[in-house]
Amino acid sequence: MFDARTHWDRIYSTKSPADVSWYRHHLERSLDLVERAARDRHAAIIDVGGGASTLVDDLLDRGYTNLTVMDVSGASIDAARQRLGQRAEAIEWVVADFRDAVLPSNAFDVWHDRAAFHFLIDVSERAQYVSQLRRALRPQGQAVIATFAPTGPTHCSGLEVVRYEPVALQESLGEGFHLVQSEQEQHVTPSGSMQQFSYCRFERNQMGVGESRN
DSSP states (O other), X not given: OOOHHHHHHHHHHXXXXXXXXXXXXXXXXXXXXXXXXXXXXXXXXXXXXXXXXSHHHHHHHTTOOEEEEEESXXXXXXXXXXXXXXXXXXXXXXXXXXXXXXXXXXXEEEEEEESSGGGOOSHHHHHHHHHHHHHHEEEEEEEEEEEEOTTSOSEETTEEOOOOXXXXXXHHHXXXXXXXXXXXXXXXXXXXXXXXEEEEEEEEOOTTSSSOOO
């Protein structure tokens, strides 16, 4: 049985955060979309699968004060904390797999995920993810989700991925979310390869509008 925690801890124990294929010194597009979703600097933002990403650094630099980073890999979280030094104390760090993470209900204004959802091959895993998203994101909150585009890679870090166009990602989230914005990005990996990403920003409807309470 695949053990996600062991797999990603091994990745971060054998490579520096700047050497993994998804690394980007600044996640400019993610940052722009998160800022569009959360103009209030006190908005509660969670970076799902954020690991050692530098997004949290840039959000701190822009004055955001209520930040949570969740990742299945403790090694990736450790790398981020070490990089941030004392500033890491301002972040809520959660080492957990989304499948068993205990996230508070209606706690977040913005849910950010760059390159986590596309690893969910099974329909049951995607259903678990959407269930967590529905529970944790407040009504009228926004989700910024980036996946490989249809022309992107079929595998990453030895794992198969699912590639999405915005309409397909919208269908995966199901009722209760509507697409606000979508963009494409050509990501250049540290080794120089090109990877096409789809970025989507969704808004969650008011509870009861097009969505079940279950």
